[in-house]
Amino acid sequence: MKKIFFTAFFFSLILTSIANNFTESDRLRGHWSLERFAYKVHFYDLAFELFPDEKRISGQNTIHFTLTEETEKIQLDLVPEINITNIFWEETGLHFERNERAVFVLLPENMQLNKRYKITVFFEGQPPEAINPPWQGGLVWSEDKYENPWIGVAVQSDGASMWWPVKDHFNEKADSVRISCTLPDSLDCISNGQFLKKQQLENNRKRFEWLISYPVVPYNVTFYAGKYHFFTDEFNSVNNKKVDLNYYVLPHNSELAQKYFKQVAFTLDCFEQFFGPYPFPRDGYKLVEAPYAGMEHQSGIAYGNQFKKGYLGYDLTGSNLELDYIIVHETAHEWWGNFITAKDIADIWIHEALATYAEILYVECYFSEEAVKKFLQQKRQGIRNDRPIRGTPGYFDKGSQDMYTKGAMIIHTLRSAIDNDSIFFEIFNSLTDKFAYGHIDTDSFIGTINQTTQNDWSDFFDFYIHGTKLPVLEFKKTSRRRNVTIQYRWSNENAKLNFPVKVKLDGKNYAFIQPTDNWQEIKITRAEFKEFKVDTNNFLIELNKRN
Structure with a gap:
């Protein structure tokens, strides 16, 4: 009875502490x-x-x-x-x-x-x-x-x-x-x-x-007021429905826009492969030139990228690709944000993580593996780890802007750890089937992933979205006679991390190891060993080599 009392008392103190960090507003x-x-x-x-x-x-x-x-x-x-x-x-x-x-x-x-x-x-x-x-x-x-x-x-x-x-x-x-x-x-x-x-x-x-x-x-309800020129196109959706593509631009940009917006159909075609049919066919798809960079207004996207690749002409891919960030990112929000919406602004990290990962999938659709690799490196360089990417529900509290770059890299790390694209992409099908035109929160998002993959990723997500550190893979190498021994573990305290990562020992092929917080080891002959190389391009982790 005393244990129950003190547990309830401690929990109430936590809630009081959280509430004290926010205002009545x-x-x-x-x-x-x-x-x-x-x-x-x-x-x-x-x-x-x-x-x-x-x-x-x-x-x-x-x-x-x-x-x-x-x-x-x-x-x-x-x-x-x-x-x-x-x-x-x-x-x-x-x-x-x-x-x-x-x-x-x-x-x-x-x-x-x-x-x-x-x-x-x-x-x-x-x-x-x-x-x-x-x-x-x-x-x-x-x-x-x-x-x-x-x-x-x-x-x-x-x-x-x-x-x-x-x-x-x-x-x-x-x-x-x-x-x-x-x-x-x-x-x-x-x-x-x-x-x-x-x-x-x-x-x-x-x-x-x-x-x-x-x-x-x-x-997502919006309006745009100005002098506009209107033109239209059509997209053939995967479900054989015709989707009207409606464009409203300032008259002096009309000729440029009619050529430039041809990429919209390619964007929709790519995303339908991964996420299913465009979710608002009756209302059509709309890009409207706006006096600011962009916003994912449902079926009426604000476009202010000045008809430049990247973000206002700044390359975000590391390869100078022909990719308009606003068109690609905001179009992805038609699925992740508009079709399926967070229950609380604290969970908006789901919108931004998936829409940012959609940019990577767009590069997969139309560019090389090397371009994907460089894009992933660019995303990783943008991570600040200043605050958790999930906010506090109930207080109109958003998480860190890392929800974009770190969020996307979390999703990519999940994909790399699953190591089976059929299963990974089935997650998107499960989400759109279960939450179509409705709401999602962090628990139901993770629960759907667990159910689809038949694995428990709760600790994985808890560490990444509620913390400001990355998993640290600690390792040390010893050599004796003809063998090399690599010892490794997750060194983060109380993290409960238990997901696989890929490493390379022979300089040729990556293979999985399954670190925990306990030391484990692998052995390889001196003749075969080249270096202990961890796939940090596909896994959002840090390394700590011990002597």
């Missing part, structure tokens, strides 16, 4: 609280008007939902910079309270469980401007080279509530969203999904309507 943004899980959103009907000269937005969002749990209030989210003027249920005004971003809406007493309702939120104000999009987000109020307004949204790291009232949590996907955008008639408004209609209005205004017909997480 972090909790309000990150907790999957009763006020959030008590209702399921089915449909957002978002209508807004843009005033570029004032950097202002006004509009309304009608939220169709089912009440699933008993609650007196529900939580929406919207930054304090934007006012909420009214919230209506039918013709009844609802009382609401605001606490930083959180908007708590008091529900009528006669609302019933498992019944559909709708409320409409009216809002207006000046959304925060993005400081460094897409990394520090908000609205991007820019101009094209002819000084026409050019506006975009970049809010993945900051939340959809930067510009519209919404249930702003990764763990909620509306089944569908209609976007109605009104703006000066000299401009176009492009959004996710299917184009529905365009309507000329009074006072030199114009309205565009779009429909996202698949489940979508709020930060």
